[in-house]
Amino acid sequence: MGKTSLARELGRRLACDGWLFFYVDLEEAVHPEDVVALLAQQLHPVQSLASRLVQAMGRVGRNVEEIGAYEFRLRVRAELDAGNWRRHGETLFEACATEPKRVLVVLDELPIFLLTLLHRQGKEAVDDFLTWLRAMQQNVAGRGLVFIASGSIGLVPLTTRLGIPDRINHLAPFRLRPWDRGACIACFASLASAHELQLEGSVAEAVYDKLGLGIPHHVQSFFAHLRDDAMIGGRTTLNVDAVDRVYRESLLGPWGQTDLMHYDTRLKDALDDRSHRIALELLTETATQGVLTSTARDRLEAQLAALEGDAQGRVAGVLDVLVHDGYLISADRGHVFQSRLLRDWWLARFGRGHEPLEQRTTAGPGEHA
Missing domain, CATH: 1.10.10 (Arc Repressor Mutant, subunit A)
Known part of the structure; x- marks a missing residue:
């Protein structure tokens, strides 16, 4: 129920309205060439878009519809280098911008990729990539292609630290706010129902009060720890008196480290x-x-x-x-x-x-x- 889930749900709803939706996870990208190849992988199912890149690159091969998206990505990546990734990336963006359907591209974990690029190639490479990306986004603005850049760490602090905050001044920030008390309680009740568990009294309210803030992942995590505690105890009811104990011993204990590290x-x-x-x-x-x-x-x-x-x-x-x-x-x-x-x-x-x-x-x- 974090940014990724929301982005995918937005994409699903837009697809119902006739949009094309492409979610690109950049966390594994190391070089700008990888970003272009990852985008190509997501565009592969739409032949009109993939074929534009094939025509531009030449040696990727014909009949790309006969290979899978991952193999297409590998072929594209093999043809990309420091001298041509900008041109072929532009080809992909231009193809999306001229597509009859409206297109949403989500570039998730962009800050993580930029940090990787910073550590491997230095500030100049980050500056170069963001300058290129800004130019591409401005070039297709108003032509049916919409971008969302997201990350688990802030893009603004990173670019400010590098002294290049103007490279993202064309982006409009949107912060995902925590859930309010009512949404957290409703989510907790829905999770319990989905797992065929009963809730004793005000257990959902006690969970929210203990967390002190409605971060969706924390609500889900607390539920999972309480569910496991009930299963270990042979119960089908989540009890109010277990909330404090599970919070101290499980959420804050060794079992909870992976959720908070x-x-x-x-x-x-x-x-x-x-x-x-x-x-x-x-x-x-x-x-x-x-x-x-x-x-x-x-x-x-x-x-x-x-x-x-x-x-x-x-x-x-x-x-x-x-x-x-x-x-x-x-x-x-x-x-x-x-x-x-x-x-x-x-x-x-x-x-x-x-x-x-x-x-x-x-x-x-x-x-x-």
Whole structure:
């Protein structure tokens, strides 16, 4: 029920209205050539689109309808190189733009691909790809081809960090908001019905109150842990008195690590090493103290002053990422976690031994001024 599910459901509904829908997962892409090949794979079932690329590339081979989409992708990829991927990518976009039907192309995990490109080829390659992509999207604007770029990490913080935020200024941002209380309770009840389980009293309400925020994946995960607990106990009813125990022992325990570890790993992807360390410090301070105050920020900036020419700017930039990507929100006294589950998990994972920033001198933790 995250961005991927919503994108696919949108595509399904648009297809019912006569659109063509192509979902392209870029997470495995390493080079721009891979992006073009992945798009070609998705377009393969529409012969009028695939044939345009075949005509342009020549050596891909005829009768592409006789091969599968994956083999078509491999053939296309074999013909792409650093000198021709732009031209052939343009061919695909132009084919979509001139298609009689309206077309939606979803480029999912674009930021992950850009990070991979950054690590392998450097900032210039990222700049080059985004500049090309922007030109292509502007060229087909208003001609029946619509794009959605999505990602599990923010595109804005990444391009801002690289100093090229204008490369995506043609895109209109859309943030997926958490569900409200009613939607979470309805989803929980629907999941229980689908699994032929009974709900005792206000168990769905207790789940929402424990999570503190209606992130769809967290609702699904909590349900799965409660379902497993009921099955282990030989029950067909999800009980209210199991909510707190399952939350502490399962969601926050070893079984729940796979559901939440990505909150740490995606920070490593989005930030450089020093900024990642600052993010860990800020989040751990917020988890242990309940709020990240301006005084705590000042202490961290003073601590970093000897390492950073602009410690204040570095901390502010990291905090912007944490807010943009949904870890923290601004509150009366500073910044706090949006999700109670994320705060409790972060506290359990990183809180032990943390020295509150407001109690520190300018020396780092474990050091002496």
